[in-house]
Amino acid sequence: xxxxxxxxxxxxxxxxxxxxxxxxxxxxxxxxxxxxxxxxxxxxxxxxxxxxxxxxxxxxxxxxxxxxxxxxxxxxxxxxxxxxxxxxxxxxxxxxxxxxxxxxxxxxxxxxxxxxxxxxxxxxxxxxxxxxxxxxxxxxxxxxxxxxxxxxxxxxxxxxxxxxxxxxxxxxxxxxxxxxxxxxxxxxxxxxxxxxxxxxxxxxxxxxxxxxxxxxxxxxxxxxxxxxxxxxxxxxxxxxxxxxxxxxxxxxx
Amino acid sequence: xxxxxxxxxxxxxxxxxxxxxxxxxxxxxxxxxxxxxxxxxxxxxxxxxxxxxxxxxxxxxxxxxxxxxxxxxxxxxxxxxxxxxxxxxxxxxxxxxxxxxxxxxxxxxxxxxxxxxxxxxxxxxxxxxxxxxxxxxxxxxxxxxxxxxxxxxxxxxxxxxxxxxxxxxxxxxxxxxxxxxxxxxxxxxxxxxxxxxxxxxxxxxxxxxxxxxxxxxxxxxxxxxxxxxxxxxxxxxxxxxxxxxxxxxxxxxxxxxxxxxxxxxxxxxxxxxxxxxxxxxxxxxxxxxxxxxxxxxxxxxxxxxxxxxxxxxxxxxxxxxxxxxxxxxxxxxxxxxxxxxxxxxxxxxxxxxxxxxxxxxxxxxxxxxxxxxxxxxxxxxxxxxxxxxxxxxxxxxxxxxxxxxxxxxxxxxxxxxxxxxxxxxxxxxxxxxxxxxxxxxxxxxxxxxxxxxxxxxxxxxxxxxxxxxxxxxxxxxxxxxxxxxxxxxxxxxxxxxxxxxxxxxxxxxxxxxxxxxxxxxxxxxxxxxxxxxxxxxxxxxxxxxxxxxxxxxxx
Numbered sequence: 001x002x003x004x005x006x007x008x009x010x011x012x013x014x015x016x017x018x019x020x021x022x023x024x025x026x027x028x029x030x031x032x033x034x035x036x037x038x039x040x041x042x043x044x045x046x047x048x049x050x051x052x053x054x055x056x057x058x059x060x061x062x063x064x065x066x067x068x069x070x071x072x073x074x075x076x077x078x079x080x081x082x083x084x085x086x087x088x089x090x091x092x093x094x095x096x097x098x099x100x101x102x103x104x105x106x107x108x109x110x111x112x113x114x115x116x117x118x119x120x121x122x123x124x125x126x127x128x129x130x131x132x133x134x135x136x137x138x139x140x141x142x143x144x145x146x147x148x149x150x151x152x153x154x155x156x157x158x159x160x161x162x163x164x165x166x167x168x169x170x171x172x173x174x175x176x177x178x179x180x181x182x183x184x185x186x187x188x189x190x191x192x193x194x195x196x197x198x199x200x201x202x203x204x205x206x207x208x209x210x211x212x213x214x215x216x217x218x219x220x221x222x223x224x225x226x227x228x229x230x231x232x233x234x235x236x237x238x239x240x241x242x243x244x245x246x247x248x249x250x251x252x253x
Numbered sequence: 254x255x256x257x258x259x260x261x262x263x264x265x266x267x268x269x270x271x272x273x274x275x276x277x278x279x280x281x282x283x284x285x286x287x288x289x290x291x292x293x294x295x296x297x298x299x300x301x302x303x304x305x306x307x308x309x310x311x312x313x314x315x316x317x318x319x320x321x322x323x324x325x326x327x328x329x330x331x332x333x334x335x336x337x338x339x340x341x342x343x344x345x346x347x348x349x350x351x352x353x354x355x356x357x358x359x360x361x362x363x364x365x366x367x368x369x370x371x372x373x374x375x376x377x378x379x380x381x382x383x384x385x386x387x388x389x390x391x392x393x394x395x396x397x398x399x400x401x402x403x404x405x406x407x408x409x410x411x412x413x414x415x416x417x418x419x420x421x422x423x424x425x426x427x428x429x430x431x432x433x434x435x436x437x438x439x440x441x442x443x444x445x446x447x448x449x450x451x452x453x454x455x456x457x458x459x460x461x462x463x464x465x466x467x468x469x470x471x472x473x474x475x476x477x478x479x480x481x482x483x484x485x486x487x488x489x490x491x492x493x494x495x496x497x498x499x500x501x502x503x504x505x506x507x508x509x510x511x512x513x514x515x516x517x518x519x520x521x522x523x524x525x526x527x528x529x530x531x532x533x534x535x536x537x538x539x540x541x542x543x544x545x546x547x548x549x550x551x552x553x554x555x556x557x558x559x560x561x562x563x564x565x566x567x568x569x570x571x572x573x574x575x576x577x578x579x580x581x582x583x584x585x586x587x588x589x590x591x592x593x594x595x596x597x598x599x600x601x602x603x604x605x606x607x608x609x610x611x612x613x614x615x616x617x618x619x620x621x622x623x624x625x626x627x628x629x630x631x632x633x634x635x636x637x638x639x640x641x642x643x644x645x646x647x648x649x650x651x652x653x654x655x656x657x658x659x660x661x662x663x664x665x666x667x668x669x670x671x672x673x674x675x676x677x678x679x680x681x682x683x684x685x686x687x688x689x690x691x692x693x694x695x696x697x698x699x700x701x702x703x704x705x706x707x708x709x710x711x712x713x714x715x716x717x718x719x720x721x722x723x724x725x726x727x728x729x730x731x732x733x734x735x736x737x738x739x740x741x742x743x744x745x746x747x748x749x750x751x752x753x754x755x756x757x758x759x760x761x762x763x764x765x766x767x768x769x770x771x772x773x774x775x776x777x778x779x780x781x782x783x784x785x786x787x788x789x790x791x792x793x794x795x796x797x798x799x800x801x802x803x804x805x806x807x808x
Contacts, residue, residue, distance in 0.1 A: 041372065044539075062374075062375045062377055064375075065373065065374055070373045080290050081286065085286070093371070
């Protein structure tokens with residue numbers, strides 16, 4: 001897939017079954033977000049074929065999005081709306097009834113301990129709080145497929161555990177979850193399929209166990225390092241620290 | 254969330270939207286959310302400050318357009334030479350609408366959040382596009398309404414109902430033209446440039462327009478004096494390129510019964526061009542939305558230019574290293590900060606233009622040789638008009654949140670930050686303009702005015718100091734949000750402009766006395782030195798034993 005003249009993704013061929021939790025990992029700039037954006041129809045001039053729920057998305061019919069929940073990577077939202085207003089708005093965009101969306105949003109906010117701030121503007125929220133609102137907004141309409149781009153950014157350890165648990169329970173109910181993250185331990189634990197993307201190419205695709213066999217590394221971060229060809233982290237760090245210390249020639253001071 | 258009257262009006266066209274394949278319910282939903290957000294544009298901080306400013310600030314500022322519209326009225330009374338009167342009127346209307354569109358609605362048109370929030374939902378793209386356009390149209394009709402309501406009624410009284418009818422139809426067409434044309438302009442720019450470049454271009458267009466407004470007004474007043482005469486309109490082919498004339502023609506045709514072929518052609522253009530433009534726009538809108546992505550993904554690194562000159566000035570004007578750092582930082586901010594430029598550059602441009610404008614004005618009455626004898630060079634004081642406004646703006650930045658660094662970094666002399674910022678303002682912004690005007694004036698008035706120019710320059714420095722002292726607060730420069738800068742036209746601002754008058758007055762007196770100007774010059778030098786020292790005290794000890802003592806320089 002290429003778009004806008006730049007080759008960002010190359011020969012990505014993924015077939016995803018119902019009920020899978022797919023951890024989509026890769027170094028910065030590998031093309032993770034681009035993949036998600038293409039699948040959501042944010043990027044149109046790509047080459048290739050994307051079929052979701054048996055529908056080729058290039059037809060321009062947006063109805064397939066009705067069954068998708070999306071959490072964008074940079075917590076982008078209409079900030080000067082209150083949490084409640086935002087959630088009801090999003091629910092209505094997904095075709096929910098206003099009162100229904102409101103009730104559901106309230107109970108979900110309750111679960112995340114955000115009920116007291118539901119009438120405060122999103123702009124006053126911390127990053128973690130906002131992230132929780134966005135996660136709720138992606139679930140209001142009970143979608144079958146979730147695209148979560150860095151859903152855990154800004155969340156504290158406890159909230160992360162809750163989200164983790166939510167993910168696995170949703171998957172048990174037959175939902176498909178496609179998420180990207182940089183937290184390898186977590187991806188290792190909760191994904192039943194891991195796709196590693198490097199420079200727009202899929203370099204590994206399989207369960208954690210399969211990946212382990214392939215690369216003979218114990219942990220996912222080990223596998224990640226190995227497959228992205230990154231082995232000199234120790235030297236890099238040593239060099240960095242020496243520059244900080246100021247005893248290096250090219251420190252530039 | 255409440256119901257909006259404007260939406261009730263739009264609801265009348267429900268069927269029309271449906272026919273064009275727009276998801277009407279979703280469109281209304283988006284519009285309601287957008288209008289709700291617009292009401293909250295004002296930062297919450299204002300409420301904390303006890304100044305309760307609720308509601309849509311934009312709507313509350315509409316009365317300004319009502320005042321502007323008074324400018325249109327004279328054209329309704331100067332006879333029935335419609336092609337002239339109405340062309341000039343529509344020139345002004347188009348200009349005002351275009352300015353407002355670019356200044357106030359660019360952010361709406363280029364809102365990239367729409368993409369992430371709306372386009373990921375099961376919403377038809379056409380619906381999003383139409384919602385966006387309607388959103389802008391709602392506000393544009395308010396602006397247009399405020400601007401033409403008065404002329405419309407006066408026109409009704411003066412020229413009858415037929416006039417008003419033609420006027421009304423044309424206003425709607427003109428509004429469509431402006432909205433669509435601006436969108437097409439952005440579309441074009443986005444297609445060939447990246448997002449950052451677009452932001453720069455928009456920035457400069459905005460600056461240019463606000464300068465154009467003031468200068469254009471000056472020029473128009475002049476043109477008005479000529480248009481008293483009864484000139485016969487003679488057609489030239491290039492008139493086809495001037496949209497205001499298209500809109501003048503229908504009046505000529507309908508009311509004066511002038512059916513010359515070019516009048517008909519103009520009228521056809523007036524009606525046809527907006528309609529064709531809408532058609533083109535609806536065709537190109539998808540590619541516009543696509544290119545909007547560019548606004549999001551722009552990590553193209555810029556070639557860092559050498560800032561040798563800044564370094565030179567910094568070393569020359571700032572004694573401590575700390576101040577030099579702040580000087581270079583300020584110079585960079587003035588160059589890069591778009592919002593700062595938007596708020597100050599129009600003033601700078603006027604400072605540059607006015608000293609010449611008045612000379613030109615005078616030229617119509619007497620000769621240059623005559624002028625060069627007199628005191629007209631004192632118009633150079635117009636350069637100093639920019640001082641209060643710009644110094645006031647030094648506190649603000651679009652990225653004010655980065656200001657924590659000043660608190661976190663071990664800064665020894667806090668006053669160095671502002672003294673450097675003022676020095677940077679004087680050298681980077683004020684001085685170049687003063688130099689251009691000064692050199693031109695020396696050509697006109699000969700070298701005899703050199704001591705006077707010296708006085709003006711020193712007054713500028715002193716004026717800056719006074720401005721700073723009056724506006725003083727402990728904040729570092731570039732650490733507050735521009736949202737606070739909303740009303741610089743307060744009493745203090747007017748007071749500060751009066752100071753300019755005081756400087757001018759003293760200058761006059763000094764000129765009246767023999768050698769007075771030289772005495773004044775010396776006095777100013779002393780005042781600047783003492784004033785600067787007092788305003789930005791230097792703690793020697795701190796400079797010498799760097800890093801060992803904690804500086805507590807409170808002002």
